[in-house]
Amino acid sequence: xxxxxxxxxxxxxxxxxxxxxxxxxxxxxxxxxxxxxxxxxxxxxxxxxxxxxxxxxxxxxxxxxxxxxxxxxxxxxxxxxxxxxxxxxxxxxxxxxxxxxxxxxxxxxxxxxxxxxxxxxxxxxxxxxxxxxxxxxxxxxxxxxxxxxxxxxxxxxxxxxxxxxxxxxxxxxxxxxxxxxxxxxxxxxxxxxxxxxxxxxxxxxxxxxxxxxxxxxxxxxxxxxxxxxxxxxxxxxxxxxxxxxxxxxxxxxxxxxxx
Ligand SMILES: NC(=O)c1ccc[n+]([C@@H]2O[C@H](COP(=O)([O-])OP(=O)(O)OC[C@H]3O[C@@H](n4cnc5c(N)ncnc54)[C@H](OP(=O)(O)O)[C@@H]3O)[C@@H](O)[C@H]2O)c1
Numbered sequence: 001x002x003x004x005x006x007x008x009x010x011x012x013x014x015x016x017x018x019x020x021x022x023x024x025x026x027x028x029x030x031x032x033x034x035x036x037x038x039x040x041x042x043x044x045x046x047x048x049x050x051x052x053x054x055x056x057x058x059x060x061x062x063x064x065x066x067x068x069x070x071x072x073x074x075x076x077x078x079x080x081x082x083x084x085x086x087x088x089x090x091x092x093x094x095x096x097x098x099x100x101x102x103x104x105x106x107x108x109x110x111x112x113x114x115x116x117x118x119x120x121x122x123x124x125x126x127x128x129x130x131x132x133x134x135x136x137x138x139x140x141x142x143x144x145x146x147x148x149x150x151x152x153x154x155x156x157x158x159x160x161x162x163x164x165x166x167x168x169x170x171x172x173x174x175x176x177x178x179x180x181x182x183x184x185x186x187x188x189x190x191x192x193x194x195x196x197x198x199x200x201x202x203x204x205x206x207x208x209x210x211x212x213x214x215x216x217x218x219x220x221x222x223x224x225x226x227x228x229x230x231x232x233x234x235x236x237x238x239x240x241x242x243x244x245x246x247x248x249x250x251x252x253x254x255x256x257x258x259x
Pocket of ligand 1: 011012013014015016017018035036037038039041061062063064089090091092093112116139140141142183184185186187188189190191192
């Protein structure tokens with residue numbers, strides 16, 4: 001399964017899932033618009049893309065800065081006119097606990113994972129609604145299912161994002177614009193490299209991107225993986241609240257209060 005000769009925008013393309021998607025989609029002859037805060041890493045991706053580098057355009061953009069998003073997307077749309085697929089992938093994750101409570105981490109998480117996506121969608125919507133075609137994709141997480149201990153800011157941000165994308169999906173359907181939600185489990189990237197806990201079924205970024213590209217090609221509404229973890233998460237979502245609390249509290253007791 002492959003995507004060919006599309007114009008594809010990717011936020012958070014400097015490392016991890018975004019970078020791997022960029023390299024793979026460039027090799028498949030797509031025109032790419034890459035955004036992140038570290039322009040030097042985006043330029044490195046251009047270099048790594050070899051003879052496909054002419055098809056890659058890079059933009060410095062902090063998606064949590066509303067004014068910057070407006071300015072950068074204006075330049076992008078003036079230059080490229082149309083975008084077939086927008087992959088809104090920028091995201092951050094911080095472990096959080098009540099022992100070292102830090103509301104600024106919550107703000108940063110929501111500013112990037114939720115508002116960052118909404119600011120980009122605000123700039124893209126007029127083009128998509130006018131053209132009546134195309135795909136907007138948000139990278140959420142299987143962590144959107146419940147409030148997992150010590151990941152509360154992240155889980156809450158991804159739950160907010162998934163719910164927002166769900167409502168956007170039905171609003172955009174009459175316009176012929178698809179909204180796809182990507183929900184990875186654990187993928188080996190700089191975001192998870194800092195985790196000190198055991199991550200079940202940690203997947204390589206190569207494999208994750210195989211699944212994402214196959215899902216985008218089939219235009220699946222929800223791309224979730226790995227299969228086993230997403231099946232378990234569906235079950236965890238159905239567990240009654242009291243039972244979920246009981247399991248969660250005992251998990252903290254067993255693993256200790258601190259990480
Ligand atoms: N890895 C996993 O296990 C996993 C699981 C579920 C969901 N996800 C989601 O997948 C997405 C990609 O994560 P990853 O694992 O590939 O992590 P990563 O390697 O840390 O990549 C995160 C990307 O987001 C960009 N970013 C962060 N803050 C930004 C900002 N303010 N403005 C613009 N770009 C920003 C980073 O670029 P700059 O720092 O250069 O700006 C980087 O390119 C995230 O949304 C993450 O929540 C990951």
